[in-house]
Amino acid sequence: MSGTVPVFWLLARASGLVAFGLLTLSVWLGLAMSTRLLGPRRQKALFGWHQTLVWTALAMVGLHMLSVMLDPVLHFGPASVLVPFVAAWKPAGVAAGVMAGWLTLMLALSFKAKRWLGHKAWRMLHFASFAAFALFLGHALMVGTDLKGLTGPIVAALAAGPVIWLSLARILLPRTAARPRPALAAA
Amino acid sequence: MRRVWAAVAATWALFAIVAVLAWSHPPVQPAGGSGASRVVMIKGKGGKAHAVLLPGGVATHTTTHSSPVR
Numbered sequence: 001m002s003g004t005v006p007v008f009w010l011l012a013r014a015s016g017l018v019a020f021g022l023l024t025l026s027v028w029l030g031l032a033m034s035t036r037l038l039g040p041r042r043q044k045a046l047f048g049w050h051q052t053l054v055w056t057a058l059a060m061v062g063l064h065m066l067s068v069m070l071d072p073v074l075h076f077g078p079a080s081v082l083v084p085f086v087a088a089w090k091p092a093g094v095a096a097g098v099m100a101g102w103l104t105l106m107l108a109l110s111f112k113a114k115r116w117l118g119h120k121a122w123r124m125l126h127f128a129s130f131a132a133f134a135l136f137l138g139h140a141l142m143v144g145t146d147l148k149g150l151t152g153p154i155v156a157a158l159a160a161g162p163v164i165w166l167s168l169a170r171i172l173l174p175r176t177a178a179r180p181r182p183a184l185a186a187a
Numbered sequence: 188m189r190r191v192w193a194a195v196a197a198t199w200a201l202f203a204i205v206a207v208l209a210w211s212h213p214p215v216q217p218a219g220g221s222g223a224s225r226v227v228m229i230k231g232k233g234g235k236a237h238a239v240l241l242p243g244g245v246a247t248h249t250t251t252h253s254s255p256v257r
Contacts, residue, residue, distance in 0.1 A: 005209060014204035018197055048189055056193040060201070146208070 009074075012067035013145055015060045020140050022057035023104065024159045026050055027133050030126075031166035035173060054108045061101050093142030100135035103128050133163060 029050040032038050038046065065081040068074055080087040084095035107129055114122045137160060141152045228236050 010205045010208050011201075013208055014201050017204055018200050021200070022197060049193075052189050052193045055190075056197050059194075060197060063201075 006071070006073070008067045008071040012064055012071060015064040015067060016140070016144065017146060019057045019060035019064055020136060020159070022053050022060060023133065023136055024163075026053035026057060027129060028162050028166065029053065030129065031163065031170060035166055035170045037166070037169065051108070051111050054104065054111075058101075058104060058108055061104070065101075090143050093139055096135045096142060097139030100132045100139060103132035103135065107132065130163075130167075133160075 029046050033043055033046045033050060036043070068076045068081055069078065074089065076087060076089075080094065081098065084098045085091045087094040087098075107126065110117065110122055110125050117125065137156055140147050141156060144152070147155055227239055227241055229239050231237050
């Protein structure tokens with residue numbers, strides 16, 4: 001490796017960071033939609049961006065997995081990046097990423113199956129996005145090379161802060177206040 | 188169009204981060220490489236091969252003092 005640029009290692013780190021950023025943005029958008037803080041008119045556009053960001057993030061997760069497998073130093077096989085706790089290197093941290101990836105794929109596919117699932121079941125399933133976010137964050141903090149030291153807690157606070165704030169807003173703010181009733185709107 | 192914008196932005200972000208990492212930081216490899224434990228085959232008495240586990244960070248050419256050099 002000496003004298004050469006570790007292309008796959010750099011790609012693995014960069015794609016992981018981009019995927020984390022996109023997923024964080026997607027969670028923020030999802031919660032912003034749920035709280036209706038940005039107004040009811042933007043709901044459709046937000047929903048579109050929410051879905052697009054998830055699929056773009058999953059593409060980056062795919063690139064991250066491929067880069068990790070192609071890196072000549074890590075020796076990660078397909079099982080290591082697809083099955084939790086199979087990886088020999090930091091199995092808990094890698095497993096967090098693997099499980100987060102599977103959860104996110106399930107959530108992304110659930111958009112397609114929303115009609116079949118029904119709105120209530122789809123919403124219940126969507127609560128898994130909190131677990132996926134926590135697992136992604138855990139994966140980034142436990143195995144992320146670029147989130148060592150003080151950078152890790154700062155990035156975690158920046159990513160999780162709005163998630164906590166929006167979740168609290170979703171729980172505490174009355175939903176009916178943001179959604180005008182048809183009778184009132186007509187009056 | 189939204190998907191195209193997202194893909195283009197993500198790709199640019201990816202290349203920008205790769206460039207910054209390659210330029211500003213020396214490549215840091217995780218412990219899976221040189222620091223990981225390795226199994227090496229050594230020949231013992233009578234030419235029998237034995238598998239020996241080398242702990243992480245130990246080079247394959249590390250010698251012990253049990254075999255005096257003559």
